[in-house]
Each structure stands twice: as C-alpha cells, then as structure tokens.
Amino acid sequence: MNAIEVNGLRKEFKAYSSRSGLSGAFRDLFTRNYKIVPAVNDINFTVKQGEMVGYIGENGAGKSTTIKMLTGILTPTSGSVIVNGMNPHRERERFVQTIGVVFGQRSQLWWDIAVQESFRLLKKVYKVSDADYNEHMDHVIKTLDLEPLLDKPVRKLSLGQRMRCELAAALIHNPPLLFLDEPTIGLDVLVKLKIREFLKEINEKYNTTILLTTHDLTDIEALCERVVMLDEGNIIYDGALKSLKERWGEGKEISFEFLEKAELNHLETLTGDLDIKWELDERKQIFTAVTGDDEEIVSQVIARTVAAYKVRDVKINEPSTEEIIRNIYDKGMLQHG
Template structure:
C-alpha cells in the first residue's frame, strides 16, 4: 500500500550543555564541558493513508512538535526513515515543501505589515501557482472561511481568530495533498473553531486532503478525526480508532437523578441491589448520580427500578468524555504498547 506518511524507527535526540555548580564548576566548564542527551522521539513507526484525518496527541513535552518538525523537514532525525509524499522531507526539501501545507498556531507565515491579499500573492509566486487555478481555488477558500472583508487589512490589525483563518487559507494556496496543523485553534472562540472545523471537513471531502492534527483541544479531535495516535515520552502508546479507545477505556455511564424530595443512600442501594452501582450525592439530598457499566440492560434496569419507586423531576445521562479517558490513561499509565 502507498502511504502518504511512512515512518519507521524515527528517533530524535538533543544534546545540551549541563553547567557545573559553583565558581569552581564554572571555571572547569571553560576547559571541559558536560553534556546530557535528551530523547524527544524514541524510535516511533507510523503509517498514514491518503485522505485520512489523524489526531496526534500527547502531553506537553511528549514529542508531538518534534515529530511534526521532522515530518516537515525542519529537523533532521537522529535515526530512522521518513517518507512523506514519497520524498525525504529534509533531503528533497525544495520539491517537498511544494507538496505540503503547514499551520503552526503560534507562528505566522503571513507578512505582518502588509495586507493579507498581498501575502497571498507572494505565496502564489513562491509556489508557482497559475493565475487561473489561484482565482478559482482561492475564491472557494476565501468564501468558505469568510475572510473576504479581511483581505485589504494588514495582518497586524487582525484578531487571533481572523489571523488563524487567513493562515489556513495561506497554507492551502497551492492545494497540497497533505496538511499539517499544529495547535490551529489555540486561543480561539467557539464560533471560529466551528468555522475552521467545517472548512477542514470540506477540503478533506472535496480534495481528499490528508490532515495530521496536533492539539490540546480534544473537541477538535472528536469533531474531525476517526483515528488518534497518542504519544508519551517520545513513544507511541496508542494508534487506532478514537471510538475503540472510548470503548476500551471509557468508564461507563453516569445517570444523574433529581428527585422531588430527599432520598437516602440506603433507599437507592436497596432499589438497585441487583446491579453494580456506585451512588454519589449531589448538592442536596434530592440529587444523586449513579455510576454504572455501559450496558443497555444495566442502564434500563437501574432507571426502571428507580423511576418506578421514586418520583423524579429530572434525569440526565452522561458518559466519560474523551478528555477524561485520555487524562486517566496518562495519569495511571494504563497502556504501554509503544
């Protein structure tokens, strides 16, 4: 199978100077230095097919950005092999950069003091995009991202949300088959995030654009990606379907009951004696949450037993969020398959 990203045994080490303490140590550092080696990415392997939208997640310092920088040719791997769009990102750099789009949430590829559309025109020249393609393609991109009113404004006068929409448009001027997004929605409000998500879905469906997304906002992952790759201390600890992760590591359902009057724990335990239920009281004696396994028969049984015996005024069903699942995995070291 032809993979758009094919990585095997990828490793990146950084060497840093470790200063000795005290005046004597500083003097010794003038002649001999101590160095320490930090492994940021520890021999990972992954393959991504054309058209996939993949979430690449991990805590700060897990190695996400280092991986992206190696995949985009910014950093050279210490060891291992990288093939992106059939090229070596570092060795084939000039040809390679024409085949990808990159958006770093905290860095800009737009010129700060000139109008947005002038930045677009400069990038059009850099990527050698024809006038005809630019007009038709960018008209669609500009319209979908709703940035036409911003084209004549200098980048420095744009809000963060406006700038990020323009950054995304700039990354797609040459319609690359592969798009790297590193924290693209950081600091953005909900409405701007929704617009960006809708746009990414559209280009994935329309052009088959492959998207690798790193973010701390797991709602982005849930909205866009069916597959997630989790990184911890430079190792891949999970690579698979997001839904499978939820099914394997979700901690069941929670049913929130609000009763018309106060109810004792003993009463609730007696009613649900045939089921494994953990009851937790809310703000008052009339509010209780039942934590149970995610099983239709158990859920129906618990609700049936309770509502047939006690009058309720509200009932809500909640399940463990993806954010809670991933946080628990990192805190408990629940999986180590990398």
C-alpha cells in the same frame, strides 16, 4: 496509498549542563558536560491518504519534534520517513509543494503588508496559476469569511482573524497533506467552530490528509476518528478514538431528579442485583447511579427507577475524552510500546 510512513524514527538532542562557580564556568569554556536526550524514541506509524489523525500528548512528549521531522525542518537521528512518497529533508524543494503547514505560534504571513499581498507572494512561491488560484482561493476566502480582512495588514488582525488567514495561506497550492500544530490555540469558540467545519469540508471535497496536533481535545473529537498518543517520545496508543473511550472510559453516571421524595435505601433495594453504586447530592437532591458501560444495566436502572418514582429529569453522563486521557497519563494505564 499511505500519505505518511514512519519506521523506527528517532531524534536525539544534546543537553548541556553548566558547572557551578567561577572555576566551573572557566572549565566550561574548554570542555562542556552534556548528555544525549531522546525526544522521539524509534516510533512507527502510517497515515493513509484522506485520513484525519489526532497526534496528541503532554508538553515535551515529542509531538512538535515529530512534526518538524515529517515536514523536513529537522533531520532524524535514525529511522526513515516517507511523506507523499518523498524523503522530506532530502527532497525538500519538491516536497514542500505537496504539504501545507500551520503552526499556531508562528506566522507565514508578512507582518506589515496586506493579507491579499501575502497570498499573492505565496502564489508566486508555489507557482500556482491564476486560474487555479482564483478557483480554489475564492472558495477558501468565502468559507473562512476573509473578504473584510484582505486589505488589512497582518499586524492589525486579531488572533482569530490571523489564524483563519494562516490556514488559507497554507492551502493556496491546495496540498494533499496538511499539518496543523495547535491551530486553534487561544481562539474563541465561534472561530474554532468555523475552522473545524472548514477542515471537514476540504477533507471531504479534496480528500486532504490532515495530521492535527493540539491540546484542545474537542478539536480531536470533532475531526478525528483515529488518535496517536505520545508519551516521553514513545507511542503508547494508536487506534480509534472510540475504542480508547470504550476501553478506558470509567463507566457511566445516570443522574435522576425526582418530583417526589425519594430514599437512597429504597433505590439501592430496587437495583440490588445490578452492578451499580448509588450516590446522593443532598444539596441538589440529585441521585446518581454509577455503573460500567453495560447498556443493559443502564436500561434496567432507568426502567426500574422510572417505574417507582415520578421523574423530573434524567441525564446519562460519560467521562470526556479529556478526562480519560488525563487519567491515562496520571495513572500510567498504557505501557510504552
């Protein structure tokens, strides 16, 4: 069963422009100039129950607009959205019982009351029984290390503490589908790691479907096998993160640090029949062979070099997901589809 089904989804906004000068301002009182701006352009995708999918793109690509349509906050201009078997903006009351949402820059907790009081209020809103609440939330609170925070007002929490509480609040009713929009924005490394481990755990334990929107691609790499990439309201890639890296990753770099003096010319001669290029960092005396993704060539470079020289250190570096995606946007490597 699909948790999310999107067909021909489109959202347009009116963008108003002001005329210059006093006369222009006066004319604007009666007639406004505007143009229709599409934020999301007839997109199609599905998410299976239990999948963890990264929904990525630059600022203004249409990510948050899509999430708002999927959660029923915005009504689509055209197209269809079915989430958990329901139309989000038409069956709103029943639908919200089946989703959890965390917006990194918005809070669903009450600012001036203790965290546990917010949890109790949400428990009433979602009509969660005492037994279900205690069984599920005891585990959530323990895993996210929230016990010391329960008696504190939300306004006295740090950003990292608040985001852990926001995540717990979104899971009070143990929804089958979780939307996360920038959930780790501004958090330190340790808090990010804790949140990632927790998300993996609930996905494995409850088969929770997770749609994750973030600019921190280490979150995507840690959690998602599949990514949907958006650009100017169009989906330009939908597939495995591994395939994206294999297809658009620009090769490997094999760096050598030697125990003895090495010559660039000699290394080039040693590997002259291989499709590689040697580079030398003269200051650090590190020799680097730049090649493609052919594992046989990588193996040959290492074998021949180690046979000819005593090696102190060798490293194989691949371009990061962030570098690959940045190159795709900068060079327009993928066409809109």
